[in-house]
Amino acid sequence: MRLDDDFDENGGGLPIIYTALLVSVFILIVLGVVVAANSDKKPKKDRSSYLVTEAVSESEEPVSPEADKKVAADLDIWDMYPEVTSKPTAEGTPKVKPTVIPTPTPTVTPTYNDGKHVEIVYPDGSNEWVTINDKWEKNNYDFTNLVDSGGKLRYISDGKKVSFLGIDVSRYQKEIDFNQVKDQGIEFVMIRVGARGYKSGTLSLDEYFERNLAAASEAGLDVGLYFYSQAINTAEAEEEANLVLNAIGENKITYPIAFDMEYVDNDTARIDTLTKDEKTVITAAFVNKIKEAGYRPMIYGNKEWLLKRIDISKFNQSSFWLSEEDKEPDYPYTYDMWQYTTEGEVYGIDGAVDLNICFVDYHAQ
Numbered sequence: 001m002r003l004d005d006d007f008d009e010n011g012g013g014l015p016i017i018y019t020a021l022l023v024s025v026f027i028l029i030v031l032g033v034v035v036a037a038n039s040d041k042k043p044k045k046d047r048s049s050y051l052v053t054e055a056v057s058e059s060e061e062p063v064s065p066e067a068d069k070k071v072a073a074d075l076d077i078w079d080m081y082p083e084v085t086s087k088p089t090a091e092g093t094p095k096v097k098p099t100v101i102p103t104p105t106p107t108v109t110p111t112y113n114d115g116k117h118v119e120i121v122y123p124d125g126s127n128e129w130v131t132i133n134d135k136w137e138k139n140n141y142d143f144t145n146l147v148d149s150g151g152k153l154r155y156i157s158d159g160k161k162v163s164f165l166g167i168d169v170s171r172y173q174k175e176i177d178f179n180q181v182k183d184q185g186i187e188f189v190m191i192r193v194g195a196r197g198y199k200s201g202t203l204s205l206d207e208y209f210e211r212n213l214a215a216a217s218e219a220g221l222d223v224g225l226y227f228y229s230q231a232i233n234t235a236e237a238e239e240e241a242n243l244v245l246n247a248i249g250e251n252k253i254t255y256p257i258a259f260d261m262e263y264v265d266n267d268t269a270r271i272d273t274l275t276k277d278e279k280t281v282i283t284a285a286f287v288n289k290i291k292e293a294g295y296r297p298m299i300y301g302n303k304e305w306l307l308k309r310i311d312i313s314k315f316n317q318s319s320f321w322l323s324e325e326d327k328e329p330d331y332p333y334t335y336d337m338w339q340y341t342t343e344g345e346v347y348g349i350d351g352a353v354d355l356n357i358c359f360v361d362y363h364a365q
Contacts (some may be wrong), residue, residue, distance in 0.1 A: 008101065112129040115287070116132055120304050136312070138332055141155070143329075151355070165186055165357060167354060169208075170208065173349050193206060195227070204331060217251060227241075227286075228259075233282065241285075241290055256298035256321075257290045259290075261279065262300075306331065337357070
């Protein structure tokens with residue numbers, strides 16, 4: 001094939017100008033390859049950095065660059081490694097210093113059974129040790145002098161009986177043969193006059209009061225009285241005292257008249273929210289009314305009630321009637337009467353009855 005006339009000169013060789021152009025193009029291609037290779041080595045900006053930048057720009061207070069800086073104290077790197085001694089072992093490995101964990105000191109719950117405290121056990125099983133106040137009058141009973149004859153207690157001193165056995169009754173014992181009761185060695189009876197409802201607050205006379213009072217007096221028993229209170233103020237306490245005084249009439253009362261305020265088991269009562277001071281003032285209102293009428297006032301309560309629920313130091317001229325079912329009561333302060341069981345058995349009474357021992361001869365006063 002015949003070439004164009006432009007390529008026929010010098011035996012078909014390329015002109016110089018074309019050769020220069022080809023060399024230039026080749027050089028440009030090489031440079032382009034080199035530039036492209038270098039650009040691939042630069043780190044690419046991660047998409048997450050854009051997201052962080054955008055998030056910061058949208059916040060109300062941009063995060064300071066200094067916030068991400070940490071000092072050596074912030075990096076707890078030293079806690080990650082055990083402490084080693086500088087002295088290597090025979091094998092050349094540093095010894096690891098063992099971490100010594102101190103043995104905890106066992107917690108000892110004090111019992112305070114030292115004659116300076118008295119224990120109260122609450123209905124839920126918890127207990128509390130109460131400090132005995134040295135300024136308050138203590139009882140001096142020696143319970144090694146107690147003699148138990150078939151559940152009936154006597155207190156013997158210098159070979160003589162210096163106590164009096166009694167019962168306390170209400171409508172729950174129903175009809176009682178007080179002559180048989182006296183034949184069993186019972187010497188006095190505490191009769192419930194009435195009660196105030198622990199929810200309604202309504203006053204009521206015990207339906208067996210008049211019968212019990214007349215029959216016990218006729219049988220020759222010494223008689224004392226008590227009222228079950230749920231008063232929540234002094235006016236109600238005085239109302240209860242007046243009910244008792246009106247119910248006595250012309251009957252002879254030789255033993256004290258007791259104020260019985262207590263909590264209700266397994267239910268809420270209207271006195272539950274009263275403070276210790278409020279219960280003390282209410283008790284005093286009843287006691288003062290009884291004393292003004294010429295009778296001996298008495299305050300009934302268990303160990304918890306007398307130690308924690310009222311201030312007994314306010315009643316220097318009142319007697320106390322302790323309820324504590326135990327072989328030997330540990331209530332430390334003075335009291336004249338002790339209700340030692342609620343499961344007594346006495347002929348002339350159907351079912352259980354509370355038994356009491358009195359350390360004061362009220363009949364002689």
